[in-house]
Amino acid sequence: MNNYKAQPVSLWRWAVRFLVFIGALMTLVCATPLVSWWATRLAGPWDDPKGDVLIVLGGSLLDPGLLGTNSYWRSIYALQAWRSGGFHDIFLSGGSDPQSPVAELMADFLKSQGVPANAIHVEIRSNSTRENATYSKPLLDQLPGTKVLLTSDYHMYRAARVFEKAGIVVMPRPFPDARKRGSTWIGRWPAFNDLVMETAKIAYYRWKGWI
Numbered sequence: 322m323n324n325y326k327a328q329p330v331s332l333w334r335w336a337v338r339f340l341v342f343i344g345a346l347m348t349l350v351c352a353t354p355l356v357s358w359w360a361t362r363l364a365g366p367w368d369d370p371k372g373d374v375l376i377v378l379g380g381s382l383l384d385p386g387l388l389g390t391n392s393y394w395r396s397i398y399a400l401q402a403w404r405s406g407g408f409h410d411i412f413l414s415g416g417s418d419p420q421s422p423v424a425e426l427m428a429d430f431l432k433s434q435g436v437p438a439n440a441i442h443v444e445i446r447s448n449s450t451r452e453n454a455t456y457s458k459p460l461l462d463q464l465p466g467t468k469v470l471l472t473s474d475y476h477m478y479r480a481a482r483v484f485e486k487a488g489i490v491v492m493p494r495p496f497p498d499a500r501k502r503g504s505t506w507i508g509r510w511p512a513f514n515d516l517v518m519e520t521a522k523i524a525y526y527r528w529k530g531w532i
Contacts, residue, residue, distance in 0.1 A: 356503030356512045363519065364474035364495040365481070371407040372492060373466025375399060378453050378480060379415020379423035380473070386421045388430070391473050391498060396427045398496040399471055400434050410464050411436065414444040414453040450480050450522075451531050454487035461489055473498035475512075475519045482532035 377399040381389025388396065392415070399411060411431065413424040422445035432438055444460055447453045461468060470491040472480050477495040484491050499515055502508030526532045 354503075356509045356516065357500050359516050360474045360497075360499035360503060360512070363476075363478040363516070364497075364500070365477055365493050367495065369402075370469055370492040370494055371405075372469040373408060374410045374412055374461070374464045374468045375402055375408045375494075376412045376414065376457070376461070376468055376470045376484075376491060377427065378450070378470070378472040378476070379413060379417065379427060382417050382421070382423055382426075385418050386426065388423065388426050392423050392427060393430075394496070394498060395472060396430045399427070400431060400436065402469075402471060402494065403431070403436055408469070409466070410440055410442060412442045412444070412457065412461060412464065414447055414457045416445045416448050416452075450476070450483050451526070453480070454484045454489060457484075458487050458489055467492065469494050471496065475499040475516050479519065479523050479526055479532060483526065486532055 377395055380391035380395060382392065383389050399413075402408065403411060413427050413431075415423040415427070417423045422443070424443040424445050428441045428443050431441060442460065442464065444453070444457050446456045468489065468491045470477075470481055470484060471494045474495040474497055476498075477493050481491060481493045499512040502512040523532070
């Protein structure tokens, strides 16, 4: 009889502890600068370096033929960097969907905004950050000049080290993705999820020896 009564009490205590933990986590994420601090740490320097070749990494797709949010913002900041002057080539890397590779969709967007087609180069085989670097290396070797890598703030730590491991010398140029979303209450939880996933990927890449 005592064991029968103890089991529901024990389950109830664990349920209460779980709810307290979730509440504390949400408070930490939504009511503190944790997200902005974390994204800034992963981004590294924010000095917007200039160079000759701007390398832009593709991200998500919402649907075939439709850029996902991070791919769209990477395209926007690539356009901004191009218009600021100095770059003579933009190199886009990312496959994701064989029918509508994200790099080609980003290229279409940049062309629609006035970037010359002959200044845009694409790599459409890659489906991961490691493949971005691996498949881009022989193509980038044919483009002379200083390489600048542009991607989301939370992605830059892993991306820059993967490219370095592949023998591609780049200057990081992160843009405020998770950090910007973390500046508003409603955007902090989705940004936190991206940061958790990215940190797990960093750990996995370290374990595999890819960074």
